[in-house]
Amino acid sequence: MSTTHSNTWIVGLGEARTAARRDDLALNELAWEAIAPALRDAGVTLSQITGAVTASQDFWDGRTISSMNVNELVGGATGSEAKVAADGTQALAYAAARIEDGDQHLNLVLAHAKESQGDVHSIELAAFDPFFERQLDPDECVLAAMQAQQLYATGRFTAEHAARVVSAFRARSQVLEPLGVEQVLASAATATPLRELDRAPLMDAAAALVVCDDLVADQLAAQRVRVVASSSRTSAYWSQRACIHDAPEAAAAATDALGLAGWSMDDLDVIELNAPYAHQYLILASALGLGDGEQLVERMESDPKLSPSGGWLAGSASGVAGLRSVVDAVARLRESGGRALVHATTGLCLQSHHVVLLEGGAQEASR
Amino acid sequence: MSRVASAIVATGQTEHGRRLDTSMAELAREAIDRCLDSRGLSLQDVDAVVAGNMEMFEGIYLVDQLFVGALGAIGKPLYKLNTGGTVGASTALACYHLVASGRHERVLGVGFQKQSDGSTQAAITTVGDPVWERAVMAGAIGNFASMASTYIAESGVTPEQAAKVAVLARRNACRNPYAHLRMPDITVEQVLESEMLAYPIHRLDMCPSSDGACAILMAAEDVAGDLADRPAWVHSVATVHDQQYMGDSPKRLAVMRSLRGAAAKAYKLAGIDYPLRQLDVAEVYEPASYALLAMCENLGFCAMGDGGRLIDEGIITMEGQLPVNPSGGVLSTNPVGATAMIRVAEAASQVMGEAGEHQIEQVHRALATGYGGNAWTDMMILGDERPSR
Numbered sequence: 001m002s003t004t005h006s007n008t009w010i011v012g013l014g015e016a017r018t019a020a021r022r023d024d025l026a027l028n029e030l031a032w033e034a035i036a037p038a039l040r041d042a043g044v045t046l047s048q049i050t051g052a053v054t055a056s057q058d059f060w061d062g063r064t065i066s067s068m069n070v071n072e073l074v075g076g077a078t079g080s081e082a083k084v085a086a087d088g089t090q091a092l093a094y095a096a097a098r099i100e101d102g103d104q105h106l107n108l109v110l111a112h113a114k115e116s117q118g119d120v121h122s123i124e125l126a127a128f129d130p131f132f133e134r135q136l137d138p139d140e141c142v143l144a145a146m147q148a149q150q151l152y153a154t155g156r157f158t159a160e161h162a163a164r165v166v167s168a169f170r171a172r173s174q175v176l177e178p179l180g181v182e183q184v185l186a187s188a189a190t191a192t193p194l195r196e197l198d199r200a201p202l203m204d205a206a207a208a209l210v211v212c213d214d215l216v217a218d219q220l221a222a223q224r225v226r227v228v229a230s231s232s233r234t235s236a237y238w239s240q241r242a243c244i245h246d247a248p249e250a251a252a253a254a255t256d257a258l259g260l261a262g263w264s265m266d267d268l269d270v271i272e273l274n275a276p277y278a279h280q281y282l283i284l285a286s287a288l289g290l291g292d293g294e295q296l297v298e299r300m301e302s303d304p305k306l307s308p309s310g311g312w313l314a315g316s317a318s319g320v321a322g323l324r325s326v327v328d329a330v331a332r333l334r335e336s337g338g339r340a341l342v343h344a345t346t347g348l349c350l351q352s353h354h355v356v357l358l359e360g361g362a363q364e365a366s367r
Numbered sequence: 368m369s370r371v372a373s374a375i376v377a378t379g380q381t382e383h384g385r386r387l388d389t390s391m392a393e394l395a396r397e398a399i400d401r402c403l404d405s406r407g408l409s410l411q412d413v414d415a416v417v418a419g420n421m422e423m424f425e426g427i428y429l430v431d432q433l434f435v436g437a438l439g440a441i442g443k444p445l446y447k448l449n450t451g452g453t454v455g456a457s458t459a460l461a462c463y464h465l466v467a468s469g470r471h472e473r474v475l476g477v478g479f480q481k482q483s484d485g486s487t488q489a490a491i492t493t494v495g496d497p498v499w500e501r502a503v504m505a506g507a508i509g510n511f512a513s514m515a516s517t518y519i520a521e522s523g524v525t526p527e528q529a530a531k532v533a534v535l536a537r538r539n540a541c542r543n544p545y546a547h548l549r550m551p552d553i554t555v556e557q558v559l560e561s562e563m564l565a566y567p568i569h570r571l572d573m574c575p576s577s578d579g580a581c582a583i584l585m586a587a588e589d590v591a592g593d594l595a596d597r598p599a600w601v602h603s604v605a606t607v608h609d610q611q612y613m614g615d616s617p618k619r620l621a622v623m624r625s626l627r628g629a630a631a632k633a634y635k636l637a638g639i640d641y642p643l644r645q646l647d648v649a650e651v652y653e654p655a656s657y658a659l660l661a662m663c664e665n666l667g668f669c670a671m672g673d674g675g676r677l678i679d680e681g682i683i684t685m686e687g688q689l690p691v692n693p694s695g696g697v698l699s700t701n702p703v704g705a706t707a708m709i710r711v712a713e714a715a716s717q718v719m720g721e722a723g724e725h726q727i728e729q730v731h732r733a734l735a736t737g738y739g740g741n742a743w744t745d746m747m748i749l750g751d752e753r754p755s756r
Contacts (some may be wrong), residue, residue: 040651051606061430064421064493065451065740068611077606078628080606081743082457085422085449094446094461100468101369103604126428234435234445249442347432352445 011222011357012042012210013327018175018315019234020206021116022240027061031070031112034206042210042222044106049075049210053098054083055091055319059123060113066144071319074108087274087344088207088323089354093230099213106216109209111324113317115202127348133239140276140348141199143238145191147349148279149150152193156267156286159193160185161297162278166197166313168301169281173314176201178256184278205317207324225330225360228263228339238349247287250343250353257341257355265289269338271305272325274312275345281311283350284343308332319346322354329358337361368646369467372588372753373438374598375459377406377713383579383700384547391425391481391578392437398580398705399439399477406594408584410439414471419458419478420704425491438477438532451494452652452739453606454478455581455708459735460604460745461583467601471592472587479580480704487576487703494740496612507654508573512565513613514620515657519567521621521672524665526567528675529656530558533571533698536653537685540695542685542724547577547700558656568660572656579702581709588753599715599749602732603636606631609742616742620658623665626736630666637732637748642667642689643682646748647730648717649691650710652738653698662736663691693717693725707737711747716750 014037016030025033037047050096052074056066063069067076067083074081084090088111098104124139128330132361151157163184170179179197187197210222217224233249233256235241258264265271265288273284281300286292290306291299300306309328312321329340339359346352374565381394389397395418396739403409416438418431427433431440431447438445444464450457455478462476491506503509518524537553538547558571591598607628609616616624630642639645651666653659660674668689669677677683683691692698694713697706714733716722731752737745 057428058421058423062493063497064423064490065449067450068494068741069496071608071741072611073745076608076743077610078607079625081608082448082461082606083450085429085447090446094464097461097464097468097470100470101371103369103463103464103467123428126426127433129433130425130427232444232446233442234432234440236441237433237435240436252442347429350437351432 007214008099008107008227009212009217009224010209010227010330011217011220011224012213014038014041014208015324016206016325018203018205019356020203022114022199027112027114028069030114030204031110031206032073034208035073035110038210040206041048043220044210046075049079049106049108051080051104052076052110053091053095054081054084055086055088055111056113057085057319059126060115060118060221060318070110070112074110080104084351085355086346087319087321089326089344089356090232092209092227092323092326092356095356096227096230099211106212109211112206113319114204115317116188116204120202127176141194142191143348144277147244148193151283151330153278154245156293157279157282161282162198162300164297165278165281165300169307169313171204172308172310175315190204198306200276200312203315203317205320205324207327208318209326223334225333225358228357228359229257229260230356232352232354234352238351244349245283247350247353250284251287253353253355254341257357261357263339263357267339268341269305270308270329270332270340272309272311272329272340272342273307274321274325274343275350276312280350317361326356330360333358333360371467371468372600373466373585374591374600375583375715375749376586376591376595376598377402377584378715379405379582380545380709380712381545381579382545383577383702385483386481386578387483391479391484392434394481394580395434395477395479396437396576399475402582402584413439413473413475415441415444415465415474417448417458417474417476418447418478419454419708421449421451421454421490423493424480424482424487424703425485426690430679431587439475450740452713453707453737453743453745455705456711456735456737456745456747459583459711459747460606463601463604466585466587472590472670474585475582476585476708477580477582478705478708480702481578482576482702483578508564511655511658512568515567515655517618518620518657518661521618522674523672524657524660524675527555528660528678529572530555532656532659533558536692536696536698539685539693539725540699543694546695547575568655573669574654574697574701577700577702579700579705581705581712583708583712583715587591595719597719597751598719600753602750602754603633605746607744619742620661623661625742626662627664629744629746633670633746633748646732646734647691648714648727649689649734650694650695650713651691652707652710652736653696656698659696685701692725693727706710707745710735710737714749718751
């Protein structure tokens with residue numbers, strides 16, 4: 001049993017300048033670059049914040065309890081902070097639960113990662129079974145390539161389709177240069193059939209939200225967007241799945257969240273998808289019933305509802321991508337109103353799926 | 368209070384210790400199976416799973432994803448928390464919030480760690496700031512040695528009083544079949560003569576490094592009564608942090624701001640004015656002998672600086688006014704990802720009347736704490752009466 005959220009509001013948004021390397025800032029300074037504008041946007045100060053839920057990974061930060069580094073920046077010192085090791089959308093869902101049960105009233109949600117500081121292969125290798133898989137020295141790219149091979153073998157999609165997704169989503173990016181389809185297809189081979197530019201580039205990124213309950217939202221002048229529902233589902237570990245080129249759990253999470261909200265896919269004005277590899281957007285979009293094959297790719301290139309921010313491919317970092325999409329979706333809902341679905345993923349081969357539904361605009365402002 | 372009253376209705380633990388007979392995933396599943404089997408339940412009865420583990424200890428990134436099958440979370444929402452020594456309690460609190468908010472009816476929490484698979488000392492050293500702290504901080508021992516020195520200076524507590532705490536814990540553990548260090552013949556002299564790790568901490572003043580797992584099932588008010596005869600209702604929860612750097616919070620162990628802050632909130636919500644009288648048992652996260660006395664002071668069990676009296680006068684023994692850690696505590700068992708959840712599970716078992724040989728009579732209200740990271744506290748108060756909303 002679950003119930004819809006009825007009293008969690010997003011009232012502040014912030015995002016650090018995302019770049020391949022932010023050597024000008026320490027990790028906590030990068031986080032603050034997202035937190036400070038979120039507080040300003042909400043019209044509150046850090047001293048009013050009583051708690052936070054943060055999202056980060058010890059492995060990327062090279063630090064056990066990675067949230068300790070940002071604890072004071074989110075009002076955690078003498079306040080209440082909890083940390084999830086997943087995409088920031090899970091932190092948002094947990095923050096909403098703490099608000100819904102009356103424990104918290106005005107909180108920060110933060111996701112941060114400085115991928116430039118990590119040894120990518122070593123970190124990804126550590127996600128594999130230590131006894132049976134690590135001896136093969138795999139990483140996420142090798143596994144994504146196996147997934148792409150399976151997907152392309154179905155005949156529904158090709159490497160060119162994935163390249164077109166990269167090109168279309170890069171065109172929407174605020175931080176990355178546009179790319180032509182030919183550039184993607186001509187980029188260095190990584191693991192067959194993947195090319196270097198099929199993967200979202202490694203970035204340093206942080207995103208923050210200020211969230212609150214009804215009472216606080218009523219007292220703030222900030223334009224609010226409601227967290228209507230959220231859900232998540234996790235599939236089996238990749239080697240225990242016969243088929244890794246689909247994402248039924250993404251559909252299950254979306255169906256559950258939509259059911260809680262009483263919405264259908266047709267009610268959505270924005271659908272933000274997130275994955276680190278281009279072909280995974282094809283998997284996700286088809287799993288969500290948005291189309292298939294060439295027709296789906298054409299839609300992803302032209303439909304303004306579909307990943308208007310460009311998602312992870314347009315520039316973000318592991319664990320930050322989903323929350324950054326929430327920031328982007330909330331900004332759009334503030335401007336034009338409507339309903340949004342934000343999807344995010346954690347794990348190898350699209351293992352965990354997080355879905356958040358948001359609603360903003362005139363009807364929410366009058367609540 | 369919350370939207371939905373919530374209760375722990377089942378718990379499960381592994382035998383803790385050096386578990387070379389099993390893998391970490393199997394440890395987690397052992398605890399889950401014992402938790403669910405105790406009520407005739409299966410994984411089909413679980414709506415969501417919250418996992419707690421410190422990944423750097425065994426070096427497995429995204430360990431919840433690798434162990435998703437063992438955790439019983441395939442096809443379900445799976446939350447992963449990672450908050451240091453507190454993580455087991457943080458996981459229990461997440462179970463509570465997910466039920467109390469009305470999002471799920473039955474949430475399984477599991478904390479697990481297999482420290483013999485990795486290097487605890489190395490992993491804990493990475494807790495510190497890489498520039499300012501790592502070179503001078505030797506994992507948990509150095510940290511607690513520094514804090515204990517301050518506590519001695521502030522309170523006048525003696526090494527003998529701390530050693531009595533270590534003895535009490537290991538003797539209590541003899542009644543707990545799951546405990547790691549069960550030492551029926553341990554003496555104060557043995558503690559004081561054990562190797563000095565870092566002044567004033569002797570080897571037997573410090574918690575062990577264990578393999579183990581613990582699970583709880585948190586249920587909503589509509590189903591809790593059907594799942595347990597005597598549910599352990601959550602009366603209050605609190606999380607309070609301190610600052611990152613030890614120098615920013617002077618006298619950290621003597622003046623435990625996070626523990627005092629959490630207690631103030633949790634006691635107020637639970638209607639507790641006199642903890643020594645109104646609590647029937649406490650499971651306190653004490654990584655070192657000195658820490659227990661300091662924590663008891665800051666929890667309001669006695670006046671500040673009076674912690675030594677609690678152990679000298681037997682107030683916190685099994686037969687005392689407020690038994691503390693009848694399970695043997697962290698000093699007897701410490702699989703880090705599970706340790707703070709064991710405090711919660713033991714407190715719940717006491718309320719449910721299912722603690723076995725270390726059951727305290729007439730437990731109506733129990734306290735559980737978690738402690739870790741930058742001196743932060745998670746706290747839960749459980750009781751046999753369903754709280755009003």
